Amino acid sequence: MEKNKQNCPHGHGPMQLATTSHKINFRELELTCPVEQYICRECGLELATTKQAGAVQRMLADTYREKKGLLTSQEIKTRRKDLAMTQKELADSMSVGIASIKRWEGGIIQTPGMDKLLRQAFWPRQREASFTGNRPFYIERIKLSLVMFNNLYNHDLLAGDNRLLYSGKLLWYADMTAYRELGRSITGATYAALPMGPQLNNYRELVPDILKSDENTAEPLSPEEKNIIKRVYERFPGKTDAYNASHQEVIWKNKRTGEIIPYLESSELMKM
Numbered sequence: 339m340e341k342n343k344q345n346c347p348h349g350h351g352p353m354q355l356a357t358t359s360h361k362i363n364f365r366e367l368e369l370t371c372p373v374e375q376y377i378c379r380e381c382g383l384e385l386a387t388t389k390q391a392g393a394v395q396r397m398l399a400d401t402y403r404e405k406k407g408l409l410t411s412q413e414i415k416t417r418r419k420d421l422a423m424t425q426k427e428l429a430d431s432m433s434v435g436i437a438s439i440k441r442w443e444g445g446i447i448q449t450p451g452m453d454k455l456l457r458q459a460f461w462p463r464q465r466e467a468s469f470t471g472n473r474p475f476y477i478e479r480i481k482l483s484l485v486m487f488n489n490l491y492n493h494d495l496l497a498g499d500n501r502l503l504y505s506g507k508l509l510w511y512a513d514m515t516a517y518r519e520l521g522r523s524i525t526g527a528t529y530a531a532l533p534m535g536p537q538l539n540n541y542r543e544l545v546p547d548i549l550k551s552d553e554n555t556a557e558p559l560s561p562e563e564k565n566i567i568k569r570v571y572e573r574f575p576g577k578t579d580a581y582n583a584s585h586q587e588v589i590w591k592n593k594r595t596g597e598i599i600p601y602l603e604s605s606e607l608m609k610m
């Protein structure tokens with residue numbers, strides 16, 4: 339026989355099933371959540387069964403995710419099924435264990451880093467956009483940006499041996515900031531985490547092409563893009579300032595050598 343009746347432990351007889359709105363502190367947020375539980379009309383005692391408490395926990399987790407811009411349990415499950423992926427296939431595509439997928443679909447909240455991986459697995463085109471900052475790669479725009487930096491610094495950044503060692507960081511800050519503020523990078527370049535800091539992916543091969551390219555054929559920089567480049571310069575007036583700052587950036591530090599730094603992570607970059 340199903341136990342669907344709850345008696346008040348204070349001897350007031352059967353309790354009523356009711357759904358009431360509760361304010362609950364969850365992590366750092368105060369969430370309002372409908373809670374179904376038994377209430378005693380006599381003394382006001384509220385009692386939740388294990389099942390009811392579990393439902394509340396799942397609801398809190400999903401409300402929290404919505405507020406934090408994370409995929410909810412249901413969204414993860416639905417998207418995975420839309421793509422006809424098993425939990426194992428999704429786990430493999432993300433290089434995580436199947437237990438993680440089960441936990442997230444069951445209500446445990448994924449970290450922001452794992453949420454990014456989930457989105458990349460679910461929306462590969464978004465992943466691509468995140469590698470180029472939502473703009474096709476334009477080598478002439480790299481040159482154009484470097485020419486503007488040259489004028490600001492009053493110094494030829496592309497002269498000598500180090501070439502992109504320092505200026506690569508300036509480009510990185512400019513592109514990432516443009517993506518964060520304007521939704522698009524300036525150059526469409528992809529950046530990798532290298533031991534000497536964030537750098538244009540395949541920069542060695544790119545240097546001769548950058549030097550040869552004609553910046554006058556590039557789509558001109560918009561006022562907003564120019565403003566960003568100017569702010570990067572003002573933030574890093576010294577030759578090694580951007581280089582040093584980039585080595586403090588978590589989104590570089592948390593990558594393996596050679597790993598791409600997605601533009602989606604630009605929100606975590608220091609503000610210009």
Ligand SMILES: [Zn+2]
Pocket residue numbers: 346347348349350378379380381382383
């Ligand atoms: Zn009672």
